[in-house]
Amino acid sequence: MSKAGIRVLSTLRQMIVSGELEAGQRIAEIPTAERLGVSRTPVRIAFRALEQEGLLIKLERRGYRVRKVTQDEVAGAVEVRGVLEGLAAMQAAERGLTAEQRRGLLDCLASGDALFAKGYVTEEDLEAYHDLNRRFHAIIVEASGNPAIGSAMQRNEHLPFASVSSLAIDRNNLEGEYRRFNFAHMQHHAVFDALDRGQGARAESIMREHANATLRYATIFTQQPDDGHPAVRVIGSSVELPDIGSS
Structure with a gap:
């Protein structure tokens, strides 16, 4: 695309x-x-x-x-993705990374470091992060050596926000998005460290939590109401609005 x-x-x-x-x-x-x-x-x-x-x-x-999408539906799909990617990370750590896979992950980390080093992000930065994030996750699934994980993830991706590529970016709050995606990138560093050390349980735990970067972290890092507690977005509503027209 x-x-x-x-x-x-x-x-x-x-x-x-x-x-x-x-x-x-x-x-x-x-x-x-x-x-x-x-x-x-x-x-x-x-x-x-x-x-x-x-x-x-x-x-x-x-x-x-x-389509009307409920919070429970999104949370369930993201949780399933976390379980699958966690399993992939655990098996990749136990199996060991190949030299090519290790280089690929390190390249993603270096590219991300360069994006976030300046302390802010632009729309172009987030587009670049979209690509390197997808590559990072794909390498981990490949490194698991378990094709069933990839097949299960493809089926799950038809659910709302279940795909690693389904990043919703708030271009009106790039400061908050910088915090969110920089944090997610630091998780990439942590999971690589676990993979490189062969720590399967640790790699699995980090990847399962990392799945929350898709949506949950958006409310934590980008929206803070007056009382200081994280806002909760309601996804989907039964209220009808005027059409955006027709072609």
Whole structure:
């Protein structure tokens, strides 16, 4: 997917998770492209990807409707991903990394270090992180030597926010996103250390917790209400909003 496509996809995910696009709301290519200031092509691709992720429902005629997604549904999908990736990390640690896998993980860590070293992130930085994050996770699954894990993860990815690539980025709060993704990157360092030392139980524990970086950490690091307690976003609503038009 192109950089424009990744940007549109993550923007639409964020609009859904934040409630800016409400459950039941109808959306279409042309008005969405105009709203985001892009062509129709990346919007069309993003709509198809979001349909596969379980966030949009394709209508019989033109357009899509935002699917109602509950917090329990998202939490369950993320928990399953954490279990699968935790198992992959444990087996990779016990099996041992190949020289190529070790180099690949170290390359991801070095690229991430360079992104976060300046103390802030741009939209382009987060797009680059999307790519290196996906590669880091893929190497761990490969290193497990267990193809059943990859197959199970592919099935789970059809659930909302279950995919490692399903990052919802708040471009209106890049300071908070810096904290969130920098923390997630530090977890990458920790899991690599466990993998490199052959510490299976530790690697599994870190990866299971790391799954929370997808959504849970977004509320911890990016939203703090007046009372100082982490905000809880309600994902999905039965309230109908006006359509974003039709193409």
